[in-house]
Each structure stands twice: as C-alpha cells, then as structure tokens.
Amino acid sequence: MARSDVQLMLGVKAGDEASFELLLARYRTPLIHFLGRMVKDPAMAEDLAQEVFLRVYRARAGYKPSAKFTTWLFRIATNLALNAVRDQRHRQREVSIEQPGEARAGEDEQPLEVADASPGIVEALVERDRAALIQRAILRLPEKQRAAVLMHKYHEMDYDQIAAALGCSESALKSLLFRAYETLRAELAPLVGEKAQP
C-alpha cells in the first residue's frame, strides 16, 4: 500500500532520503504544471519548483502533520510564484520606463504561419492557437485569481485547501473564483461559442 504524504514527510524528517525521492516523484509534475501556468517563463517555473522542494527539505526537522501536505506544498509554491510574478512585473515596468517603445505586451507572440495550408497543419495551427489563447487568458488573470483557478481546475483541491494555501476565507475564495471564471468567460467567449455550436 502506498505511503501517504504525511508518512513520507515524517520519513524525510527522520532522515530517510528515499521518502524525499518518493515525494519528489509524486509532486514534481503537478508543481511544474502549476508554476508553469502561474509564471510565463518555463525556466523560472522550474527554478521555483526547485525552490519549493528545497524549502520542504529545509523545513523537514520542524514538520508537523497539522495540515494536509498538499496544502502546505501549494502554499509555498503560491507564495513563491506570487513574489516572482510581482518582481517580474516590477522589472518589466522599469524596462518600459527606461526603453519606451520596446517590450510592448504581446510582441513576443509568434505569428501563425499559414503558407502551407494542408489540412493537418491548419488543424495543428488552430489547435496551437486555441491553446495559446487559453494560456494567455489564464496569464491575464490577476495573480491571486490565477492561483485559485489553477488549484481549483487542475489540481482538484478542496475549497478549504485552496483557501488555506491562499490565506483567505472559504467565502472569499468562492468570490475570487467566481470573478476569475467570469473574466475567463469573457476572454474565451469566441472559443466557448465555437465549441457550443454543433
């Protein structure tokens, strides 16, 4: 029978390196998915995921199984991501002040190349375009709303867990989620409309 997260973390606390490896194997991908959607830069997402695991490792001696492990893990990840996003925004603002006319939003987006319009390629391009549109809509959400949606949609965390990870009440979280999905509904209206049509 698989050991629970808490059992594994207690193993890490006792100095068992194999327990840490198992936690790493269990949460490496979900954390990178989460952080990759929180920050735009893949290299930064990986660095942040590394930092999350390092913090878990450093905190092993004082670990107490009082909260669910996932909540603790995503709380660390969320805090790191929110700080990184704010720093990133601050740096971008500095760059745009120093170099007006450069670093405009959306400039780095790849234009679609449609020279060879064979059906497979068109489909792939449409699919890529849809995925990029969805990714952009997620990235445009305010950071806290983004974190809430990601934990809710992709990690299927309970409301109380997400609220604990974000440090807010459950009712505040529901209102945050409602506002986020309302924004996504407006942003993704063309895709949602397309899909709804037979």
Place this chain on the structure above:
Amino acid sequence: MNCKEMEAKLISYTDGRASDAERTAVERHIESCAACRARVAEFHGVWSALDEAPALEPSPSFDARLRQRIAAEPRRSAWFGWLRPWPRLALATALIALLAVWVATPLVEAPEENEATAQAILQQDIEDYDMLADFEALSTLATPSGNETPAPAKDKL
C-alpha cells in the same frame, strides 16, 4: 433562488461539487431563467476549454539539479543533530536549572544574612548599654549586691 444567490452556487455547480440540494435549487432556477441558463452553459464551456491549456513538463535534468542543490545544503553537526530533536527538553532543563539556582540562592546567603542581623542586634545592645551606663539617675542608685533580697511589697505601699 434568485440570480444573485445563483452566482454563489455557480462554481460548485460547474465543478460538480454542489450538494444534491444545491444542484436541485440551481436546476430549478435555470429552468425559468434564460440568462442564468446561458451563463451556466458558458461556465461549462470555460471549464472544458481550460483542459486544452498547455502544461509545462519537467526538464530531464530537474531531479539531478535538485539533488545537487540539496547536497550543497549545510549539514548539521553531530552534537547539534543530537540536540535538535529535543529543543523543548533542552529549554525545560535550562529553565529548571535556572529555577533551582534562584530557589537555592536565599538559602546559601541566609547564614551571612543571619550573622549580619545578629551583629546589628549586638551593636544596638552595646549602644543601649552605653547609654544606660551614662544615665546619671542610675548612678545615684546603690549597686545591688548578690545577697540582698528585694524589699517586701508592703514597704512600697
């Protein structure tokens, strides 16, 4: 249920976590409210569209890089490692030792204090005696000898 109350239930209805009672209430409302019915359909649309968002995969070097960083973490020394699991015990021991010192301190100092008090009393007695010795009225009284008996009570009357 009205449209405002509907908003509070929309998320749990969309993600399938609504209770039976909540689900029934939402379904009853959207039967009669076209605007909320359209909104529910769009929320479901957004919910499934989000499945298409790309996900970043860990790089092949992720684990190796993390292991390197963990290996570079400072190791605790043996004695600290021994002490670390028992910080509370260590604190409690220190507090007990401090308390013992505090309680024992008056007992250790007591003889000195008693001696000082005794010396002060003796000094006061000497001063009292000197004052009495200098008191003129007393010098006029006959010095009582050892075989004299006190006067009978009737003489005083």
